Amino acid sequence: MTGVLIALLAVPLAAGFLGLLGGKRVAPLLAVLGTTAAMVFALLLALEVNPGDHTAAVDLNSTWIPSIGVSFHIAIDGLNAVLVLLTTFVFAIGTWWSLRDPELATPSYLFLLAIGEAAVLGAFVAQDLILFVLCFDLMLLPFVLIAARGAGGDGEFSIGPVLLLLVYTLVGSLLMFVAAVGLAILTAKNTGQPVTFDLAALYGATLAPSTQRWILLAFLAAFLIKMPVVPFHGWFPGAYRTMPLPALAIFAAILSKVAAYGFLKIALPLLPDAVVDWRLVLVILALVSIIYGSLVAFTTNEPRLILGYSSVAQLGFILLGISSLDPAGAQGAIFQSVTHALVVVPAVILLALVSERAGGVERLDQLGGIAKRAPVLSALFLVVVLCWLAMPGTGNFVAEYLVLLGQWRVAPWAAIIASIGVVLAAAYALRFMIGAMQNLRGAAVPEHGVDIGGFERGLLALSIAALAVVALVPQLGLRPSDAASRNAVYPARSLYESQKKAGGDEAVAGVPAEDQESTR
Amino acid sequence: MTSTVGTLAWLVLLAPLFGAISIGLLFKQLSGRAAGALATTVLFTSFALSVATLVALQSEPEESRQVTANLWDYAVTAGLDVKLSLLVDPLSVIMMLVVTGVSSLIHLYATAYMVSDEGYNRFFSYLNLFVFSMLVLVLGGNLVLLIVGWGLVGMASYLLISFWYRRKTATKAGIKAFLINVFGDVGIVLGSFLLLRHAGTVDYLELFAKAEGAFAAHPHDLTWGLVLILLGAFAKSAQFPLHTWLPDAMEGPTPVSALIHAATMVTAGVYLIARLHPLFELSDVAATVGVVIGTITLVMAATMAIVQTDLKRIIAYSTMSQIGYMVVAVSAGAYTAGIFHLMTHAFFKALLFMAAGSVIGAMGGVQDIDRMGGLRKALPFTFACFMIGSLALAGLPPFSGFFSKDEILGGLLERGDWYTIIAAIGYLAALLTACYSFRAIYKVFYGDLNEETQQIADGHHLHFAPANPSTGEAEDYEVGFPGKEHHTAEENLPMKVAMGTLAFLAVVAGLLQIPHVTHVVGDFLHPTFHASELLEQTEASTSTALLGMGLGTLAALLGIGIATQLWLKKPGSTAGIQAKLQSLHTLLSNKYYVDEAIDLIIVRPFRWAGAVFERHTERLVTQTAVVGGSSGVVRIASALVRAAQTGSVRIYAAVVSSSTAAILLYALVVR
């Protein structure tokens, strides 16, 4: 299966590159083939995962840069299998959708998307710290270039939002880069072994808590900015405004999840002491993101930003799940990553369709009344919005339930505050739907409208089918990561518990006895 | 894997889902009444399957009448074990029967009532979806599935309240209902965590089995968990202070009001408390909270109903009030009575709404009872149905409401202690109930014909230019607004059949459970409540039962008498009373200012915060603080460096030389 693993990364990239060489005629075809093939490979790989086992199901470890101890070590395990599958799915939908607009889907653009896909997949499957960091930084660049398409006007500030996207998010990434190097070198000093960036080797040896703290700080800078978490979200409104929508769908759906994944893959296992020390900070950041994001999403008039701020809030939930250091929270975070991505993609598609029906206007106060003119669109919109606000019965609800459950076990107050966000989510999602689709016709909406075409219907049907799967059988998404997520939170979790016990707190996080047993 | 009962239950559940999805997918193909016919057929099938389930369950021995039917793992991870499972026991079966039965009739009614609406297909798709959701709620075998059903009914309710989505008032009412219900959902979610924490399971049967042991050491957690769950129950069942959405929910089409906001969904809270009764019996505090809130609601709602002039809202308040009785009943341990009242209430309240719908149809959409009058002759069938419904509601023997309500109050009397006071309040509210129901009857059906109703008496329907009844905004008849034609039961057989059936049930259903005579409901429910001690305590003795029935009859008659005096005999006399009690009237007609209070305490601060964040904080975050702060230094430095770049060779040479000199100096001095 290692061949498939390589093909997973290489095939979309190769397809994109050949498309670049082949020109306008073949590039779309190759892009479709590449993304589809990646999806098939991801599915094959995901099937290899044994849910009861947290070790890698498919593992490839080859030398890359021996001179500085960096290896090309990639693997599929329970933690990343579902996310990898998700990534290929989202990229496939996004790429196919892009093909609708030949102006947009130039060979260069398709190759950029392919680079993005390879980088994101690389970050998910990386088992080497430098490889992870490299992919983490790299995945941003294609989207910056794509966002650059929309950088309007001349003068200094016209390219500002794109520049901000690049610089702001890379600040964090570069810090993480330094921290990664420091982590490996210091670990090597501790163990007396030659420097290696292989995660498996790093997991065993934990650093002194004081060292962990500054390293975690750098990792946090990278992850929190990329997610983004309030107040580190300053880059995203501009970026959301300039990015073409198909790319935005991918960007909003996937890139933030890599950061969330990074917490589980890197931060929690490698820096347990620091994570436990700063758990409260993370919880508070998560809560602030949830409430703040929801409130602004509820207030703003730009649909893109509603989407964006709601993502901030939802990412807050993911962070909340992670910071619970509880298996349920971690499972919830991973599953929320999946469900949120699956809902963002159709949401962006719908946003595009709505704006198309309003002459390109993207202002909520000028929209309205589209439902009457486009009943199919309206129905699909409704389904997506219901998933978006985590209606019980959807996969998104299961994810939020697990997140809140995990947090409840350690800090009920945080779960209670977070649940305000659940109500607010309903408020902004419905406000968006009502504002866009219902009530009387908005100023920008023409008298006679048309419903959506077959291509969009197909795309939305696919997305909604995916949503239906996670709604009906959430277990499909939860099962593979069961053991792996438990393993990921275990170091920090056990540390947290021992500290609590030492502190004489009798009610340790409220995990039932047998559950604590199963954590081991 | 599943027994016959289980399979049947799954089929009951899936039939309406099939209906909803197929109508949804075929909405362009289905024309005329096809969608209505399909939906109704599906529902009658579902009802038939429910009856089959009942039969199958009854054929089991009594001790094994609690059947779980699993499909597949839903979410089994990290200490959570949720399977897609149904729990079929007498309680869920009775709920299933009520839901599918009443729904079938309302579907039938709606096939005619909604026929001129442009959103006909959509309506039936939603309606079927609602029934599916409600069945998930009552059949779900664990707390998580309950929450799923709970959320889904809220969603369906939202969809149907804002069915006429181009009306701003409708979408507003919808979002309000939805948000309050989500708030309740959150309560149940958080409550479930507390139960899960100690019992380690969300499965009902396991939970009940482990509850006593698990919570012995943590009584407070149990109480808190149940109080949180009660939040959900109160939100769904429109109990104080989460009731404000229900009157607004009358924005929805009348069949919706009949089905969701009277017969089925709003009673979910009662079902929930009954379902979790083994837990409530372990926590006095939680049960007391239920009793107190139920009592407050039943009085409040009854008083508000007296001053309402909107026909549907009067019935809506009466619904709140009646659910208050049920909540009191199940919280106090009178489970049989509560569920029995739930059932009879479903019949007569659905009937009342249907009749109201017929009246509104004749009035061309007008709901204001001040504009009605003398319709007794013009709408005889409707009048008869409305009268039967009102008599049942008022609790006059031998109508169904009499027996069920009095079983509740009798149970409370029997339990004694402070419950006696609750019972007294209950009787007082019963008086008010009779009073406002007959106020509506007198104002709508009695009195003189006015200009408008005269036309109805002449055999015409009223027609008005399409407009929103609450705001007067002009509308059209397109999709998203109510249809052009309105319908009355007099002209439409399906409506007549549905109302007739319910009227019959409203009259006779009480006979199922006459104190010390018949025990059909109680016996049937016994397997569910067999372990309950409270149930026995609330089993009214003969004397109490007789006392209760006497008091009940008296209250009802008194109420009707007052109404007759005020609105039939001396129609103008209320103005004087109103003038004397001006402040009270203002308080009541403003619904105790609960809406305003919620707006002030919750809605406005959030809106304000959102506006401040968006307008000010965001700019700070995106521009000034983070970016500008750091780049400002850089920009200044950049300006300095570029200013130094004068372009003059001589200055450059001077800089080079002085730098060299500095290095030289360093070398000579520092070394």
Place this chain on the structure above:
Amino acid sequence: MIAVVKTPTFDWEALAPIVALGGGMVVALVLGLLPGRGGRFLAVLSGVIATGIAIGAAVLLWNHGVQREAIARSVVIDRASLAAIVIASGSALTGILLAARAHGTEDAGHGETTALILASAFGMAILASANDLVTIFLGLEMLSIPLYVLCASHVDRTASLESGLKYLILGSVGSATALMGLALLYGATGSMYLPDIARTAGDSDLQGLIYPGVALLIAGFGFKLSLAPLHQWTPDVYDGAPTAVTAFMSVATKTAALVVTARLLLVGLGAEDVRDLWEPILLTLAAASIIIGNVGALGQPGMKRLMGYSSIAQAGYLVAALAVGAVGALLAYLAAYAVSTLTVFAVVSARESERPELGDDISALDGLAKERPLLAWLGTLGLFGLAGLPLTAGFFGKVAVAGALVNADKAWLAVLILIGSIISLAYYAPPVIRMWRTVGPDAEEASDEPISVTSTPSGAPNLAGGATGSAGVVAPVPTGLRWEVALIGTVAAALVLAGGLYPDPLLNLATEASAALFGVQ
């Protein structure tokens, strides 16, 4: 009486690259005299062949002995000098190709342009291999004087002449400073030969002169390396010089100067006490360069000027590595810098001939991805390579430098490099963003098109602007894409990418080369 001239020993095999460059210079000069297109073609061809031979010979020599004394002890060919020769020849090749059909080269004469570039490269080769002070000065001037001429070679452009004059005057001051330093060094040790200097340092009665000598030497070479605060000539000269020349000198001059400085400081002046003198000076200069270069480049409207400032910052990174003696990291980063810079200049030059009215103005890059996707990809790779982003050689170059600094307990400078890199994104990225944007100045008509999925709500008015053609100059006629420019850009970009994908060979070669340098001791 016949004087017996004692001829030094020549190792012609080892000298092959240097001879190729020198020979090429002569041949190009002669062939360039032929009339018409033939002369132009032959001159350029000879230049290409000469640099090709130089590169090939250097590659072949790589494994032939660690160190060979090519001309007596004065010129030493080792892996460090070979590395420098390869990079210098590569940039000479680039410069020749960029100049071949560029506007303005017609006036300068093709033979002359090619010959001067080769002459300068010849000087660089000598400088990089120089093992005594005389050869160092000779190489330095051999490198500089052709460059003065090249800078001024667009004689009908005021800026070019100004650039040449400024470079000449300031460069001469720098050379004189360096010469003074050399003289003092000679005075202090009594020897011109670097290993002897190292050996005899401390023996002489004038040994105290070594400190001012070192100070002046650092100032002189710091000037050539454009280290702040000796940097001020750089933006002006880079800006005014013809693009091909800027491309050539920004890479090649640095390479030669760095290698010779490394040799001088580490071989000749590596003694503990002397090292204690120059290390803090170099670190300070490096830090100042990183700050001033990065800050100055912000918001520059011209690509060449921007690259001028950026080269100051890059020199800072390089000298930081040099200061802690990490020649391996230095060479690895230098190679990455070289290929990235050449890529960028190839794009700028290609654009210049297509949009001559905009010249090297950053706005010439608007919408490049749509018009010339290849150039956009190249430019992106080059600029991201300079910024040290992933998948480019610069990423691992920075890894090497930062690692070396952390190892030498100079983590503060590593952090400063990090901060500098972040600032540098703010000027490397705008050209890239402009390349990829579609709503450039031409978007006015496009906005009437039916709504597509790419539409953006922020429809700021798009005004053409920033075009600053020099007054009084007749705008040259635009030409198509010159294939040789695209080719050399592609090769350089491919190397950028290769270094980013599989940096191990680069890192190993750099380590080998640095080992050769230390092998002298």
Place this chain on the structure above:
Amino acid sequence: MSITWYLAVSAILFAIGLFGVFVRRNPLVLLLCLELLLGAANLALLAFDRHHAANDGSILAIIVMVVAACEVTVGLGIVVAMHRRGQPIDVDRTRELQG
């Protein structure tokens, strides 16, 4: 005579040359000043040559003279080119490139 004197004269010459570069605006005079700088270095070189009784310094000095000639040639060429374009022969007015 002590080598110090030679060095002092050399330093003074160097300083004069530099001062000239600072204050003069005519490129031709600047070229002269540059010659002074190199001359100063040459003086130092020859002094050291004598002091060490070696001849390496002389060789370098001769090379420096050649280099100085080259520099001046190039400088003159540029000045002539500027003159032919009608540009002012004044470094203070030759500052189009700045910022």
